[in-house]
Structure formats: C-alpha cells, structure tokens
Amino acid sequence: MSNIEVHGATKKFGSKALFQNLTFSVPAGQMMAVMGTSGSGKSTLLNCLGLLEKFDAGSLTVGGQQISAFSSKEQRCFRRDSLGYMFQNYALIEDSTIRDNLEVALAASGKAKIRGADFDGALQRVGLGGRGNELVYSLSGGEQQRVALARLLVKRPAVVLADEPTGALDSTNESMVMNELRNIANAGATVLVATHSNVVMSHCDTVLDLS
Numbered sequence: 235m236s237n238i239e240v241h242g243a244t245k246k247f248g249s250k251a252l253f254q255n256l257t258f259s260v261p262a263g264q265m266m267a268v269m270g271t272s273g274s275g276k277s278t279l280l281n282c283l284g285l286l287e288k289f290d291a292g293s294l295t296v297g298g299q300q301i302s303a304f305s306s307k308e309q310r311c312f313r314r315d316s317l318g319y320m321f322q323n324y325a326l327i328e329d330s331t332i333r334d335n336l337e338v339a340l341a342a343s344g345k346a347k348i349r350g351a352d353f354d355g356a357l358q359r360v361g362l363g364g365r366g367n368e369l370v371y372s373l374s375g376g377e378q379q380r381v382a383l384a385r386l387l388v389k390r391p392a393v394v395l396a397d398e399p400t401g402a403l404d405s406t407n408e409s410m411v412m413n414e415l416r417n418i419a420n421a422g423a424t425v426l427v428a429t430h431s432n433v434v435m436s437h438c439d440t441v442l443d444l445s
C-alpha cells in the first residue's frame with residue numbers, strides 16, 4: 235500500500251516560507267488535487283514528495299516507511315521503483331524516440347519486463363498509437379505530456395506526482411489524461427496532481443489548497 239503521510243512539513247526559500255507545519259495524508263487508491271495561487275508552492279511540494287528537493291522540517295511517510303529518513307541510495311531506489319512523474323518539463327529524453335522513453339522507465343526492472351510490456355497499447359490509450367519511432371523533440375507540448383502519461387501506464391508506479399498534467403492539452407485530451415490517472419489510482423496507486431484547473435480538481439477525491 236502506498237498511503238502518503240506528510241507531517242509538519244515546512245519549506246522556505248531564504249526568509250520566504252512557502253508552507254509551514256503542513257500535515258496531510260492521501261490514502262492509496264485516491265487522487266488529491268494540490269491547488270493554490272501561482273507561486274504558492276505547488277511544484278515545490280511535489281518536488282519534495284518526489285525526493286527532488288528536501289523539506290526544511292517535517293516527515294514524509296509512504297506505505298508506512300519514513301522516506302525522508304532514507305539514505306541517498308535508498309531514496310534513489312525508491313525514486314526508481316515506486317515514483318512516477320508527470321512534470322511540466324515532461325522529464326523526457328528529448329533526442330530519443332517515444333518508445334525508447336517508455337523502455338527507459340522499465341530499464342531497472344529487467345529485460346523480461348521490457349519484453350512483456352505493452353508499449354503499443356499504452357501509446358494507443360494516450361492517442362499516440364503507431365508513433366513509437368518518432369523523436370520526442372519533434373512532438374508538440376501536449377504530445378510530450380501524453381508520452382509522459384504513457385510512461386506511467388507502462389511503469390505502474392505506486393505514487394504518481396503530476397504537475398499541471400493537462401496544461402498543454404485540449405479538453406478531450408484533458409479528460410483522457412484524468413481518466414487514465416483515475417485508472418492508475420484504481421489499480422492502487424496514490425496520485426497527487428498540482429493544478430489551477432477546476433476540471434482537473436473535479437476528477438480528484440480531495441483538495442489541498444496552499445493559498
């Protein structure tokens with residue numbers, strides 16, 4: 235189970251506190267929207283939960299394990315095995331093909347897992363069927379966002395962190411992304427989505443407002 239629990243989290247840049255003594259939990263299988271005005275700290279919170287930045291104080295527990303107390307090596311393994319990102323810069327390898335980007339997500343899991351993965355099915359689901367050989371840098375922003383979603387579909391991480399996952403998409407693709415994130419949650423993952431969109435919020439079970 236991948237319940238997320240954050241207790242007493244504080245994050246500051248210089249003298250500016252983005253959040254202080256923040257406590258919340260998200261049960262496995264649920265989706266939480268992280269909302270708030272521009273600059274309120276939504277991306278920073280997701281970066282901290284994704285172990286890309288550190289809280290100044292407080293703890294992060296996932297599935298009963300206190301991740302914030304892990305060694306660097308343990309955190310690297312946790313990132314590789316359990317976390318899935320859908321971030322604003324898409325975190326894709328731009329000069330590789332779509333298919334290579336999906337394979338990389340499974341590289342640590344071994345060749346057998348790569349052979350068994352349904353890359354074509356994942357690309358079909360995000361509306362990119364048959365385009366696995368195209369280079370990522372040649373894709374539009376919305377297409378890159380959908381590659382990031384396909385990568386989650388093949389990796390099936392326990393925790394999904396999505397930062398404005400529909401920012402570059404039309405309303406049809408926005409619904410598709412949110413429905414797929416819901417399927418990922420229904421399969422047992424915990425999904426956090428930073429967003430300004432009320433449509434995205436309406437797909438979530440709970441809301442954390444950082445304003």
Ligand SMILES: Nc1ncnc2c1ncn2[C@@H]1O[C@H](COP(=O)(O)OP(=O)(O)OP(=O)(O)O)[C@@H](O)[C@H]1O
Pocket residue numbers: 247252270271272273274275276277278279
């Ligand atoms: N590494 C950093 N050093 C200093 N300040 C930072 C750093 N990262 C973020 N900030 C500041 O922290 C604040 C929150 O940034 P963040 O990107 O988390 O906000 P956000 O709520 O996601 O905003 P938006 O909705 O505009 O994307 C901003 O004022 C930003 O400039």
